[in-house]
Amino acid sequence: MNLRSVLALFAVMAGIGAGAVAPAVAEPAPLDACYTWGRTLSEGASGDDVRQLQIRVAGYPGYGGVLALDGQFGPGTKAAVTRFQQAYGLGADGIAGPATYTKIYELQDNDCTPVNFSYDELNNCNSDWSGGNVSAATARANALVSMWKLQAMRHAMGDRPIDVNGGFRSVACNNAVGGAPASRHLYGDAVDLGAGPQGFCALARQARNHGFSEILGPGYVGHDDHVHVAHRSSRFWSAPSCGVSREGVEQLPIDR
Ligand SMILES: [Zn+2]
Secondary structure (H helix, E strand, O other): OEOHHHHHHHHHHOOOOOOOOOOOOOOOOOOEOOOOOOOOEOOOOEOHHHHHHHHHOOOOOOOOOOOOOOOEOOHHHHHHHHHHHHHOOOOOOOOEOHHHHHHHHHHEOOOOOEOOOOOHHHOOOOOOOOOOOOOHHHHHHHHHHHHHHHHHHHHHOOOOOOOEEEOOOOHHHHHHOOOOOOOHHHHOOOEEEOOOOOOHHHHHHHHHHOOOOEEEOOOOOOOOOOEEEEOOOOOEEEEHHHOEOOOOOOOOOOOO
């Protein structure tokens, strides 16, 4: 959420910008209650601000891609930023500057989740993200990344609501629903989607473009009634009824 107006008021109250040396003070840089970038970022940059950017554009790695969240602004990050800019009609130069940040600020809530998704809907197991296969903090951080991927997917599909049925599970919650022992739900990055207005197959197909290395859907055992998207170390896609295969090779003439 953009705090520009609030902070501009503070600036006036504090006398900032009044009588400064610079003759024409430009519009103040946007500030945000979640996270504010302090510099323009381009290829070659590194740091936590790069990593924060990578989380926000994690849904734009291209078909079959997964963007590394390593704080290193390399070609993959540039391509993801470019796709993000194209998705929102910004100048697409792969350089994250004020226009890109302003769009991100519009898209994020004060808790850093994208505006159309929340921690609550990604955890209907417990209140503190504990008891999974990773620390609560890691599970929550993983869920945040998945939310940004879903936000990209939602936008690409016409900004219609995506129906989230759940995400994180503790070991106890996972056992209670008969989840696989190594389920990505135990890591916080898996999300189960209802059909919503898009339908299962459209969701499963579209997810291939948004950084989900694990996609399970109709035709895969236990997944005829939802689509499961998650992160894993190597690709595993299987929604045979939708033409989404383990190898990622098209089985039906569908657009990506
Ligand atoms: Zn699942």
